[in-house]
Amino acid sequence: MTVADAKKIAEQKMQKSIENLKADLAKVRTGRAHxxxxxxxxxxxxxxxxxxxxxxxxxxxxxxxxxxxxxxxxxxxxxxxxxxxxxxxxxxxxxxxxxxxxTPPLNEERRKEMVKLVKSEAEDAKIAVRNIRRDANESLKKLLKDKACSEDEERRAQDEVQKLTDKFVVEIDKIVADKEKEVLTV
Known part of the structure; x- marks a missing residue:
């Protein structure tokens, strides 16, 4: 495994977390039937x-x-x-x-419950992304320990993994904000 492989695997797994979040949010009921x-x-x-x-x-x-x-x-x-x-x-x-x-129309109380559910799903996705970051950083440290990369390469790669993590967390927040707006729309 190389530094590039570790970053690529982390990005693929984070993308999969986003896809899983979208699939889970598709099941959350809004005011319309689907x-x-x-x-x-x-x-x-x-x-x-x-x-x-x-x-x-x-x-x-x-x-x-x-x-x-x-x-x-x-x-x-x-x-x-x-x-x-x-x-x-x-x-x-x-x-x-x-x-x-x-599909019965959602009352205000039920909409708020749905928003809580959406936020809970988002938090689960963020935790998954952070766990992927942790795994990627551990594999980078292992590469450093095995002398497969230099300290500078490992540090740069960790910074890039952190940037990836930040990018995916922002994407999760955007997806959740859109779904929240959709749920609260009467």
Whole structure:
């Protein structure tokens, strides 16, 4: 491993942390309906847990309603039960073969809870980025100890890793501020 490898690995891992944060924040409910709310809902499909998107077609009927069209007619009741038990605060109703999932408007208290959840996710992402920085610095110190780089190279690399960390923390703050604004918009 070289100094450049250590920096490159750290940057890739930090980028992955940002992607994970975005994926986690996509699940946080805002005032509008979106099919991403049901991404992690698992349905009992012939004895094995299966993602809802694998057993049904998800569409937006309007700004506040998600439509779920099961691929098999007999799956309707199972899907409705899975959505209800997913603890999302959603109450699906079956109309013919279509399951309608209205998303209730968020009240002020619920919006504040969502903002707390968003900030918690952001803090987890920042901790992950800092842990990556720590690991990168440890590998740089190991390179120095093994005499694979000079003290100056190691110091410069640590400074660059710190700059990377700062850049990703600022990006996390920006993502969270945008999501917070989205959640608080009535």
């Amino acid at each position: 099919t991403g709310l049901l991404d992690h809902v698992m349905v009992d499909y012939y004895g094995s847990p299966t993602a809802l998107s694998q057993v049904a077609n998800l569409t937006l009927i309007d700004a506040r309603t998600i439509g779920v069209q099961p691929y098999e007619k007999k799956m309707g009741a199972v899907i409705e039960k899975a959505i209800r038990e997913a603890d999302l605060g959603l109450n699906p109703s079956t109309q013919g073969e279509m399951i309608r999932v209205p």
